[in-house]
Amino acid sequence: MSKFLLRAAALTLAATSSIAAAQEVSARADEMFGQELTSSVAAATPAAARRVSISNTTAAQAQASQAAAPSIPAAPAANAAQARPQTEFQKFIFDSVGQELPIFGASFFANAPSTFAPILNSPVPSEYVLGPGDELLIRGWGTIDIDFRATIDRNGTISIPTIGSVVLAGVKAGDADGVIRSAVAKLYKGVTISVNFGQLRAITVYVVGQASRPGTYTVSSLSTLVTALFASGGPNANGSMRRVQVKRAGRVVTELDLYAFIAKGDKSADVKLQDGDSIYIPPAAGYVALVGKVNSPAVYELKTGSDTIESMLDFAGGTPVVADPRRAFLERIDPTRNRPRSVEQFALDSASLKRPLKDGDVLNITSITPEFSNAVILRGNVDQPVRAPFSAGMRVSDLIPSRDYLITRASVKRQNEVVSTGQTERVTNQRADTIAASVGNLIDEVNWDYAVVERINRSDLSVTLIPFNLGNVFANPTGADNIQLQPGDTVTVFSQQDVAVPMDKRRVMVRIEGEVKVPGVYQMSAGDTLQSLLAKAGGPTVNAYLFGTAFHRETVRREQEVNLEKAARRLEAQINKEQSLALANQQGLTTVNPQMLEAQQRAQAALARQKIEQFRQLKPTGRIAFNLDPKERSFSRLPQIKLENGDRLVVPAAPAFVHVFGAVNVESSSLWKPNARVKDYLNTAGVTADADIDQAFVIRADGSVVSRESGGWMFGSVGGLEVMPGDSVVVPEKFDRETKWTKFMKGTREWAQIFANFGLGAAAIKTLRD
Incomplete structure (x- = not known):
């Protein structure tokens, strides 16, 4: 079916009030030929569909009649900004400055909703001129009651029963009450008249030129140029926003500069549309780009040759406070030169702001340097x-x-x-x-x-x-x-x-506590030693235990913390290596069950990770071992260490216990006995069958460690060392069991030295075994 046959069928159905059929044909036409046919059918439908009753109606009947009136088909909304392709000048700007700039004002038409539907509930301006198709709701009371809905016919009149015909075409909406009141008064006296407006007539306008969606549009008779432009999606990528014209009866009625409306809200050039108006969008005269420190960087359209930097910046909202008025760069295109592009620098003074811009110009305003010249x-x-x-x-x-x-x-x-x-x-x-x-x-x-x-x-x-x-x-x-x-x-x-x-110039605040006469925090002078601190604290008490005196320094603690982490990483690498070797050796044996081997390896790896994590949780104390003779009693034999800020000296009372850990039957703390030896405490605790007595070591109360390799055993036997109050005896298990703990404890001398260097003491051993 051709376009013309579809148009004729749709118009015929609309004229005979077959609204549903007309809409179905219109939809088919939309699919085949686009929106133009739908707009034409919409123009014909309202006049044919509305029926004027010649009898009085109730308010409910009036509402039902209004609801039954068909809506004018709406054009689908379109996102004009997203659909708008980039112009060649926009592509050129991107290549020049590396920034995608929008065309100023294009976003105004983005997601434009449909404005084709009749306006039912909007107030009617008093200056609105009535015409054929406008609907009036007339009510009167007094000597006669009137409740009548009328539509102005093609002759410009309405016919009220018992009153007659009333000419309303060309009458302003504000004068309609008076005209109808005069007609009623000729026959009836004392009648009060109230006139309201129902559905207004639709008009047809034409959008042509460089429009996003050119064509025929059916809009409300209250529509203006701006609303029609909004409905049509505005200018296309090459269309002008600054010289939009309304043509009526062969002449230009108005020319609208959309920049004045969008940037400043100026609608003085906006006019109400009339049936048959043409909206013409000419091509844009030229473009310039404003980049850098402007409030709205974008591509701006030139209107005439008189557009200046000042007028364009005015549309852009001016410049922010960080713009540098001393430096602006103008890039210009001149095809007549050997080198068509040139750039010049100038200050944005009053004279420069008056400079005219040309098509293709790029104005770059720089930022001020964030430096203070007077600070x-x-x-x-x-x-x-x-x-x-x-x-x-x-x-x-x-x-x-x-x-x-x-x-x-x-x-x-x-x-x-x-x-x-x-x-x-x-x-x-x-x-x-x-x-x-x-x-x-x-x-x-x-x-x-x-x-x-x-x-x-x-x-x-x-x-x-x-x-x-x-x-x-x-x-x-x-x-x-x-x-x-x-x-x-x-x-x-x-x-x-x-x-x-x-x-000598540092502040020295040190802390002394425990078995001294006046414990506290003291301010010391440069070069003061531990003896000076003891003297300020009043000296030791009779219960002071010299051998167990602990001296802590913060700088040492930080160094120990770093070394402890290094030791943990070294241990982790060593255990991983041994696990890999053990796995490789066991996989070579054909009698080994693979599932059992895998489960064993997982258990061993989990145990190793647990021990390493426990090792990492140990907290160095920063303790410095004095290595005094265990039987020394005079505090004057303390080393002559110069004090530093934050040092801490703890003088304990003589402890009454000796601690035993490791491969013993009962891990316990036994009462210290004078002249008692290691063998005496091991006999009390009882060693296990897996105990490796030859590798046992003692953590002294002063923080030092004595092992077999250190020469502390008498004749290589564990029984020869005299145990002092507060000492801890540690007995590892034999190596041939090859558990992760025994591997961890291999090399007594190495790990005993680690415990001593970090000042970890017996508590570290206890933590690692738990």
Whole structure:
């Protein structure tokens, strides 16, 4: 069936009120020939479908009549922005600046909804001119009751029973009450008239030129140029947004600049459409691109030769505050030259803003450099880093007016935490350690001997360091250390932890506890030793146990922590290697059950991982072994170790027990007996059949380890060593059992030395065996 036959069939069905059939034919036409036929049928359908009753109706009947009226078919919505192909100029911009720029205003038409359906509930403007197809709801009361729905016919009139014909074509909506009231008053007096409007007539307009979806459109008679453009998807990729015209009766009624509407909301050129209007979208006159620091980077259309940088930036929303008005670059295309592209630089002053733009121009506005030309910076061990304004004659003392500026936020936080910790009701070991550790460490010590000014030489961009004595700045403000600053200088203050100062200049806060007369935290002088600390603490008590005295240092603890992890990795690699060798050897045996072998290997691997993980969980204490004679009683024999900040000396009371671990029947802590030997405690605990007595070792109360290889056994026998209070005897299992534990414990000398070096003690052995 041809397009014309389908059109004729649809129009005939619409004229005879066969609405459903007309819509079915319209749908078929849509599939075959697109939207144009649907729009034509829609124009004919409303007039033919609406029937004017010649009798009064109730409100319910009126609503039913309105609901039965067919809707004008709606065109499918389309995403104009996504469907819009890139222009050649957009592709050129992408190749030039590496950025995809949209055409300004194209997004306004994205996801445009259908506006073809009749407007039923919108208010009718008083200036609206009535015409054929408009529907009126007339109500009157008084000497006669009127409840009548009427539609203006082709002659421009309505016919009210008992009243007669009333001419309404050309009458404004605001005057309709008066016209009908006058007609009724000729026959009846004292009648009040109220006129409302039902469904308004539809009009046909034509969208032509460079439109996204050109064609014939049936829209509401209240539609304007902007709403019709919105319905049609707006201009296509090459269409103009700045010179959209409405043509009526052979002349241009208006020309709309969509930029003025989109960017500024100016609808002064928008007009109401009339039946038969043509909307013409001409090709765009040219394009320019605004890139860089503009509020809306995009491709902008030129309207005339008078478009300037200022007018285009106005549409773009101007420039952000970070735009540099001193530097703008204009790239221009001139095909008449040997080199068609050129670039020039200028400032965005009033004269430059008036410069006209040409088709193909690219305006690039750069960002300001985030550098302060009149500022100096203070950073480092200070209250807070600041950027302060520079003033002539400014010195370091102006930037740091008092020592209070050198109290860091971390120091203040520690002070506040001390208060919150002190308010805790329950006293725990953790709280006690926190309080004791905080004494003397509430403030980060400042390096008063060295601070530095960094200065940039603008001539060659080199950096010069100017060190100065910060303490002298406060002690002697007129001295040379109070350096005169320059714009752009950076002053850095260091703490004693940032740049380590000599031992003699460091703060020394040490902690002594246990069996001394006055335990506490003491501030020591440079060069003070353990004897000096004991003297400040009043000396040891009568219960003090010299051999078990423990000395802990934080720097040693950190080193032990690193070495412990290295040992764990070495052990892990060793066990993995032994497992691989054992698996290879067992797989060579034909009598080995593969499933049993695999299960055994999994169990051994799990046990090895467990032991290694336990090993990693051990926490080094930072203890330093003194290696004193176990029978030494004089504290004057302590080594002359110079104290460091954070050192801790613990003088215990003489313990009453000796601990036995390993391959013994009963792991226990036995009472210490004078002159008792290792064999005495092993006899008490009872060794197992798997015990390897030759590889047993003793962890001393002072943190040292004595083993067979260290020469501590008398005549190579375990029975010859005298055990001191607090010692721990460890008996490993024999090697021939080849369990993961025995493999782990192989090489008593190596592992005993590890325990001694890390200060792990007997608790580590107990943890690894559990």
